[in-house]
Amino acid sequence: DVKVTQSSRYLVKRTGEKVFLECVQDMDHENMFWYRQDPGLGLRLIYFSYDVKMKEKGDIPEGYSVSREKKERFSLILESASTNQTSMYLCASSLSMGGVTEAFFGQGTRLTVV
């Protein structure tokens, strides 16, 4: 079974802290994605990566950065956490075969910034 594992299920951080969200996949997928999910807004793409050390901005990259040093790991970094970054964060991975194929999701990290 494909597995995408996010490092934390729940996280509480203080305003101004640097926050790291980790995601690991075990299926040698090229593509990895970070989304945030807020009520009524669906999933919004923050960043994605199509190869090691390669990254592209999604629709809402402001206030975030990412790192992909190894193929299996994709990290989301909140440089200075703010209360408006309180959200559910979802990581996903997929193959790339004539388009993005089936994406596998982690269980999500519910981040609260206080």
Add this chain to the structure above:
Amino acid sequence: SQQGEEDPQALSIQEGENATMNCSYKTSINNLQWYRQNSGRGLVHLILIRSNEREKHSGRLRVTLDTSKKSSSLLITASRAADTASYFCATDARGFGNEKLTFGTGTRLTIIP
């Protein structure tokens, strides 16, 4: 910006009835996918339809795709209580450099026993 928009935002039906959800998108795509999300969990892939396909079936699911109208529909037949969830369509935009997978806002489906 959101690539996909689902309609309706919420849908309640009796168990055993069919449920239809619609998705509209904005740009050319390689494929369109549908996902389900149970409350507070990650998303689970349901079905993928490629841009050169018009209809696809998987069990009780039927997906149609109309690329001329940039729209898709998901039909769940003979609904069950376990189908209660949020459903999202997702597209990968063609011709925008590397493909990214973009989701809509979702349809909240409630099956009434």
